Amino acid sequence: MDWMQIGSAILLGAMIVFLWPRAKQMLKETRKAEAGEWQSAILPILAVMGFVALLVMMV
Amino acid sequence: MNRLDYSVARPAATSVSINKVLKNTYILLSATLIFSALMAAASVAFQMPPMTYLLSLGAAFLLIWLVLPKTANSSSGLVVVFAITGLMGFGLGPILSMYLALSNGPQIVATAFGGTGVIFLGLSGYALTTRKDFSFMGGFLIAGMLMILVTALANIFLAIPALSLAISAVVIMLMSGFILYDTSRMIHGGETNYITMTISLYLAIYNIFVSLLHILGALGGDD
Numbered sequence: 001m002d003w004m005q006i007g008s009a010i011l012l013g014a015m016i017v018f019l020w021p022r023a024k025q026m027l028k029e030t031r032k033a034e035a036g037e038w039q040s041a042i043l044p045i046l047a048v049m050g051f052v053a054l055l056v057m058m059v
Numbered sequence: 060m061n062r063l064d065y066s067v068a069r070p071a072a073t074s075v076s077i078n079k080v081l082k083n084t085y086i087l088l089s090a091t092l093i094f095s096a097l098m099a100a101a102s103v104a105f106q107m108p109p110m111t112y113l114l115s116l117g118a119a120f121l122l123i124w125l126v127l128p129k130t131a132n133s134s135s136g137l138v139v140v141f142a143i144t145g146l147m148g149f150g151l152g153p154i155l156s157m158y159l160a161l162s163n164g165p166q167i168v169a170t171a172f173g174g175t176g177v178i179f180l181g182l183s184g185y186a187l188t189t190r191k192d193f194s195f196m197g198g199f200l201i202a203g204m205l206m207i208l209v210t211a212l213a214n215i216f217l218a219i220p221a222l223s224l225a226i227s228a229v230v231i232m233l234m235s236g237f238i239l240y241d242t243s244r245m246i247h248g249g250e251t252n253y254i255t256m257t258i259s260l261y262l263a264i265y266n267i268f269v270s271l272l273h274i275l276g277a278l279g280g281d282d
Contacts, residue, residue: 030195037195040191058279
C-alpha cells in the first residue's frame with residue numbers, strides 16, 4: 001500500500017465522519033416526495049447517463 | 060400599508076431576492092471556474108507530483124468544513140471560496156497530466172470538459188425552466204453520497220477496476236441530482252447564501268468532471 005492509497009483512505013474516512021451528522025439531519029428534515037416527483041428527477045438524470053454513454057462512444 | 064399591499068409586495072420582494080441569489084451565484088461560479096481552470100493549467104505546467112491532488116483536496120476540504128461556515132455570511136467568504144476552488148483546481152493538475160500523456164489524452168480531457176459543461180447547463184436549464192421543487196431529493200442524495208464514500212473507501216483496499224468505474228457512474232448521477240436539488244433550493248428560496256451555493260454547485264461540477272474523465276479514460280482511452 002503506497003502513500004497515495006493511505007492518504008486517499010484518510011481523506012475519505014474524514015469525509016464520512018464530517019458528512020455523517022449532516023446526513024442524519026438532512027434525512028430527518030427532507031420532505032416526502034409526492035406522486036410523479038421522482039419521475040421528474042429521474043428522467044433528466046437518465047438523460048445525463050445516456051449522454052455519458054454517447055461521449056464514451058465518441059472518444 | 061393594508062393587508063392587500065403586503066400580499067402584493069411580499070412575493071415581489073421574494074422574487075427579487077431569489078433572482079439576486081441566482082445572479083450572484085452564477086457570476087461567482089463562473090469566476091471560480093475560470094480561476095480553477097487557470098490553477099489547473101499552472102499545475103500541469105509545473106508538472107506537480109500526484110500527491111498534490113490529495114494535499115490540495117485535503118486543504119480545500121478543511122477550508123470547507125472549518126473556515127467556510129464561519130465566513131459564508133461576510134465578504135471574507137469570497138476569499139475563502141477562491142482559495143477552495145483554486146486549491147481544487149491546482150489539485151487537478153497531476154490527473155490532467157496523466158490523461159494528457161495518453162495518445163488521445165487531449166481529446167479525452169476536452170470531451171470531459173465539454174461534457175461537464177453540457178450536463179451542468181442542461182440540468183440547470185431544466186430546473187430553472189420547469190421551476191420544479193426538488194427538495195424531496197435531499198435525504199436520498201446525502202445517503203447516496205455516504206454510500207459512495209464508504210464504497211470508495213472499501214475499493215482502496217479491494218482495488219476492483221469495475222467497481223471504480225461503477226462508483227464514477229453513480230457519482231455522476233448523484234452530482235446531477237445535486238445540481239437539480241441546489242438549483243431548486245435557490246429558486247424556491249430554500250438557500251439565500253450565494254457563497255455556499257457557489258461551493259455546492261462547484262463541487263458537483265468538479266466531481267462530474269473528474270468522474271467523466273475517469274470513465275472516458277478507462278472506456279475510451281488507449282491504456
